Amino acid sequence: xxxxxxxxxxxxxxxxxxxxxxxxxxxxxxxxxxxxxxxxxxxxxxxxxxxxxxxxxxxxxxxxxxxxxxxxxxxxxxxxxxxxxxxxxxxxxxxxxxxxxxxxxxxxxxxxxxxxxxxxxxxxxxxxxxxxxxxxxxxxxxxxxxxxxxxxxxxxxxxxxxxxxxxxxxxxxxxxxxxxxxxxxxxxxxxxxxxxxxxxxxxxxxxxxxxxxxxxxxxxxxxxxxxxxxxxxxxxxxxxxxxxxxxxxxxxxxxxxxxxxxxxxxxxxxxxxxxxxxxxxxx
Amino acid sequence: xxxxxxxxxxxxxxxxxxxxxxxxxxxxxxxxxxxxxxxxxxxxxxxxxxxxxxxxxxxxxxxxxxxxxxxxxxxxxxxxxxxxxxxxxxxxxxxxxxxxxxxxxxxxxxxxxxxxxxxxxxxxxxxxxxxxxxxxxxxxxxxxxxxxxxxxxxxxxxxxxxxxxxxxxxxxxxxxxxxxxxxxxxxxxxxxxxxxxxxxxxxxxxxxxxxxxxxxxxxxxxxxxxxxxxxxxxxxxxxxxxxxxxxxxxxxxxxxxxxxxxxxxxxxxxxxxxxxxxxxxxxxxxxxxxxxxxxxxxxxxxxxxxxxxxxxxxxxxxxxxxxxxxxxxxxxxxxxxxxxxxxxxxxxxxx
Numbered sequence: 001x002x003x004x005x006x007x008x009x010x011x012x013x014x015x016x017x018x019x020x021x022x023x024x025x026x027x028x029x030x031x032x033x034x035x036x037x038x039x040x041x042x043x044x045x046x047x048x049x050x051x052x053x054x055x056x057x058x059x060x061x062x063x064x065x066x067x068x069x070x071x072x073x074x075x076x077x078x079x080x081x082x083x084x085x086x087x088x089x090x091x092x093x094x095x096x097x098x099x100x101x102x103x104x105x106x107x108x109x110x111x112x113x114x115x116x117x118x119x120x121x122x123x124x125x126x127x128x129x130x131x132x133x134x135x136x137x138x139x140x141x142x143x144x145x146x147x148x149x150x151x152x153x154x155x156x157x158x159x160x161x162x163x164x165x166x167x168x169x170x171x172x173x174x175x176x177x178x179x180x181x182x183x184x185x186x187x188x189x190x191x192x193x194x195x196x197x198x199x200x201x202x203x204x205x206x207x208x209x210x211x212x213x214x215x216x217x218x219x220x221x222x223x224x225x226x227x228x229x230x231x232x233x234x235x236x237x238x239x240x241x242x243x244x245x246x247x248x249x250x251x252x253x254x255x256x257x258x259x260x261x262x263x264x265x266x267x268x269x270x271x272x273x274x275x276x277x278x279x280x281x282x283x
Numbered sequence: 284x285x286x287x288x289x290x291x292x293x294x295x296x297x298x299x300x301x302x303x304x305x306x307x308x309x310x311x312x313x314x315x316x317x318x319x320x321x322x323x324x325x326x327x328x329x330x331x332x333x334x335x336x337x338x339x340x341x342x343x344x345x346x347x348x349x350x351x352x353x354x355x356x357x358x359x360x361x362x363x364x365x366x367x368x369x370x371x372x373x374x375x376x377x378x379x380x381x382x383x384x385x386x387x388x389x390x391x392x393x394x395x396x397x398x399x400x401x402x403x404x405x406x407x408x409x410x411x412x413x414x415x416x417x418x419x420x421x422x423x424x425x426x427x428x429x430x431x432x433x434x435x436x437x438x439x440x441x442x443x444x445x446x447x448x449x450x451x452x453x454x455x456x457x458x459x460x461x462x463x464x465x466x467x468x469x470x471x472x473x474x475x476x477x478x479x480x481x482x483x484x485x486x487x488x489x490x491x492x493x494x495x496x497x498x499x500x501x502x503x504x505x506x507x508x509x510x511x512x513x514x515x516x517x518x519x520x521x522x523x524x525x526x527x528x529x530x531x532x533x534x535x536x537x538x539x540x541x542x543x544x545x546x547x548x549x550x551x552x553x554x555x556x557x558x559x560x561x562x563x564x565x566x567x568x569x570x571x572x573x574x575x576x577x578x579x580x581x582x583x584x585x586x587x588x589x590x591x592x593x594x595x596x597x598x599x600x601x602x603x604x605x606x607x608x609x610x611x612x613x614x615x616x617x618x619x620x621x622x623x624x625x626x627x628x629x630x631x632x633x634x
Binding site: 087089090091092093098102115 | 495499500501503504507508511512514515516518519520521574578579
């Protein structure tokens, strides 16, 4: 099957700064490709190339097997690539259904009677969210009253509804608590099951390993590894992500944890506590 | 824990403990107009007892008239505030509009309708100027419109003195088209004891139109979005610049209606008028539930705010109090309304 999005040997420089060097990545329909890396590893640059904000300098960028250069984010959207940024692009004081259709509101009637199709908007919002497994009591509530995880899910559902084939998620779990992260990961999995290709950017190997099919590790702008789910364990992924000199420090830390019982090794996302949502999805 | 195969997503989770039921009372509290309606009822009751003549039909028409002259401007100002901006030039723009209309007709000895149309174009251009400057410079609207306010104040006086030699315009009452223009902008009917001014109809029509735009059109959705989160709005494709300029031109359009009313109620215009009225419009909008920071409010709320203004300004007269107290009332209501709004917003944004 042709991958929906395939990057081969992509590089990008900003002036004299080489933000990305020779990075390859692919994502197919119904798959989740995780991009892992620490701060400054080049994750944001990679998203900006995929979502059409920046153009790559060298390498190839294929969509549906066809080499492309995206002129702007609109072009990316037209090719079915939707990006959900960390700020989510929602207006907190507006009701969920108005946010859902913001910028692409369906209308009925003509001329001066052209008006929002409010019924359709409400109904669609409810059903689309339900399809993603979010059961909102009231689509009229301001979106600001939803939790961070739910807002993330609405943003994902919106991208799915507007015909995204590839969903690029920029650290969807970064600002969330453990339980909320679980909820979001479930909806990421739901989007995958709906047949979308997902590029999940994260710095949390635990979250990545829960849902990912492929893993691309970035370090200081270069690829530090590319793996499929079968070829790597969580421990290995964590170790690779820590990598190099930091590895000693981490193993030291882990050793102490092993002695003192099941304490979380790092605040980002202990595997033990993110497990429950995964259990839900396997049931 | 690290199961290998991706599993199907679960069905919708059963009763979700994160979503508490929303009581009816809280929903009512979530309406932007609520504070204004409660306030209006309180003010009405207060003056019903404090002033014997307040409940007479003739008093009602006076109250409605003052409410309508303010309300015609409070409605577009409310929309503008929902869109997250201010217009400090709105008060003098009304005078400018009246002056342009009057002086153009008089100097050109043209049909007054020509002056009325020229005034419409000039006023809309002023609104466009405000919006264009705002979106191009990205300076706060407070500064931009403060500049327009001062410039217009100066131009109003300067041009009027230059052209007529005095601070007011010459009478246009005997000019062609005056009666028909007066019928449109400043007529009145007597229905039994009630005198109904045409401004009340203009006001009602504008409230209905603004409410329709806000709640049922794409433009309305964009107004809320531009005020509530301009960056998010831009990111999903809302034409932010066009929306903002449109809002300023809406204020200008209503300033034109209001200006023509002033001109045709009398037949001369005092060039120094209108200064300070911009704050009354903003107060009416804020009492009516518009947030100073944008993204929240309603046209009906602003109408109720204007009605409170009408009741208070006339009620004090009917109660035979010293009208010096009026400004105190206005200030106190503004504070109360703002406190109520801040509280509502906190609840609306509570996580």
